[in-house]
Amino acid sequence: MSSRLTTPPSWMPGFDRMLLREPIELGCYNDRPLSGGTFHSHAFYEIYYFHEGRCTYLIGDSVFALKPGDLLLMNGLTLHCPNVEPGSRYVRSIIHFDPAWVCRELPESARSVLLDPFETLRNHRMTLTGQRREEFERLLEDMNRLRGAEAAFKQERLKLRLQEMLYVIAGWCQSEVQQQDSISDKERHVQHVVSFVEEHYMEDLTLDRIARDMHLTKHYLSSLFKEVTGTTVFKYVYHRRINQAKILLRLHPHMSITDVSRAAGFKHLAHFSRMFKTMVGTAPEHYRKSQGELR
Template sequence: MSSSSSKGLPSFEWMQLKEPIDLSYYNEQPLISGQFHSHAFYEIYYFHEGCCTYLIGDSVFALKPGDLLLMNGLTLHCPSVEPDSRYVRSILHFDPAWVCKGLSESAKTILLDPFDTLRNHRMTLTGTNREEFEALLADIHRLSASTTHYRQERMTLRIQELMYVIAGWCQAAVQGQDSISEKERHVQHVVSFVEENYMHDLTLERIARDMHITKHYLSSLFKEVTGTTVFKYLYHRRINQAKILLRLHPYLSITEVSQASGFKHLAHFSRMFKSMVGTTPEHYRRSGDELSLT
């Protein structure tokens, strides 16, 4: 996670996933910081109980129990909780490319449209809808805490089911909305391009050429929308990929992990990994630490 600020914007954090799926379930911890944050992964936020006002961009939502927020992550957002107030929430962060891996294009569109088209959407769940959502959320939490075989694959299937349920609820709203803004479309294009090509040698010129814009405009646009630079995002993505490979593919050598993650030189990979993770790739693999959101 890196802190940054941008002209005309409050201080905020740019957050990164350390694994494709991260769930904080029924979190009752007091809010430590109300700092705005932004990220390139998608977020499903569910408010169980308490007192919270949620700020997303220029929108303010006074939450009540049963409220569900869908966020594409790129818009700055921040919960605001009064001191000593109860604040119980569940937050599911996920990499859309990972969750939709292997699905048809039509299925991807169905699952991601509520996030891409509505961008940041609030709905209030009641009755059987609330019961169904909370039951699915509890099941994902049960799997996340287990050591069963194919745990992450089973979690992915549950999250896909959860997203199909949400897509059904949002169908009318999605059909009545305009598409995402041009700036957000460009940034999402960059994120998708990096997702597909992080393992290759990338330059600003190559990314800008793919998008048919100048590299100066690309740099300023990405920084304006996300608060970070294209290359900071790229290196975070490569290091995150290295963590996934170190965890899920112990037979790969450190050199193979480095190359598969997009680093041409092992020494550069080792320096970047230690700088961003705080330990060496070798020690990270031996430690078996759980991957989690910083």
């Protein structure tokens, strides 16, 4: 499966393609207010830890209502965005890292252990409590202290500390990763289709293109997806696009319906409006208005 990140059209507002300046970038206990969420993606991995506040975090079409102690592991490619309740404190720690640099010179078996939670579980939420929470926050504090010190070989020492943190996280995720590793070939193919749609839903998708990327025939892909999920590939694609439209309508009240339609992957506004009303039960304009009234 291709892991190439598609570049969004220049007209898509509220989107940022982040670049990494250092192999490890650490921002701990950041309480800077966030005014309006911005969808972003990146080709590096992210460890996100929520300390305090009221925030929902959107990753693709998943919405996580965060609580203190929540840890998010993200592969970065999926569009993601925090949505902070107005007036609420928002305290978070974020570690961005280049997985190739962090795992350089490690044996393949160690690399697999450290990165499997990001590559197998993709975008995963854990709630840390008790000793786990204490251990993670102790590791985080140690990294933050080193980052602020005048120290020789700082990046190399940060790498060692991050590797220790990744080993701890891998231990916590071991059972989930093993469950994913034990799935059947059919389920794995379907997961690849879902991942492909997640990365490319805003483009002009065809069954030919998806099947070619999966190295499967169209007929086998269609019957396999229906067998495992109970729905068709394109019903899933439209569900993903409509979910994206709902997210944009909620987060960007001034974005035009036409731009929402295009950002969600629809070529024609009329088709988008018809599909939205069929799947949501109301027109996009009415949905946006109702979400505004709930705030």
